[in-house]
Amino acid sequence: MPHGNDAVRWFVYGSSKQCQSTCPKCPVLMSKFNExxxxxxxxxxxxxxxxxxxxxxxxxxxxxxxxxxxxxxxxAQYANRLIxxxxxxxxEPSQKLLSEDEIKISEKIQKEFGEKPSLAELEASDxxxxxxxx
Numbered sequence: 001m002p003h004g005n006d007a008v009r010w011f012v013y014g015s016s017k018q019c020q021s022t023c024p025k026c027p028v029l030m031s032k033f034n035e036x037x038x039x040x041x042x043x044x045x046x047x048x049x050x051x052x053x054x055x056x057x058x059x060x061x062x063x064x065x066x067x068x069x070x071x072x073x074x075x076a077q078y079a080n081r082l083i084x085x086x087x088x089x090x091x092e093p094s095q096k097l098l099s100e101d102e103i104k105i106s107e108k109i110q111k112e113f114g115e116k117p118s119l120a121e122l123e124a125s126d127x128x129x130x131x132x133x134x
């Protein structure tokens with residue numbers, strides 16, 4: 001997302017230190033790749049990578065403020081969409097708007113934020129990122 005657009009870019013993060021864990025997948029960016037544009041078994045995002053690097057005592061990649069803001073907003077919009085869909089599915093159970101994984105994620109989000117959190121509330125919380133990247 002550098003340069004102010006949504007073009008797909010692949011980044012590699014390398015370290016001389018061996019880690020026992022892997023960077024978590026990111027459902028927000030996975031959904032973009034599953035729209036038929038590209039496919040990948042593993043897609044993460046810079047926000048997940050930063051947290052993973054911190055937890056493994058590795059050097060954190062630099063993320064410009066504008067890009068961080070845009071990514072946080074994209075995560076909040078994704079969460080907001082999941083919440084709208086799960087609420088619609090509660091009213092109309094025959095509608096299958098979400099996958100099983102998305103249903104689990106939306107239930108975690110609602111448990112933390114309530115039935116109808118605002119986009120601003122989702123954007124302001126670091127907890128949302130940990131839910132989406134777990």
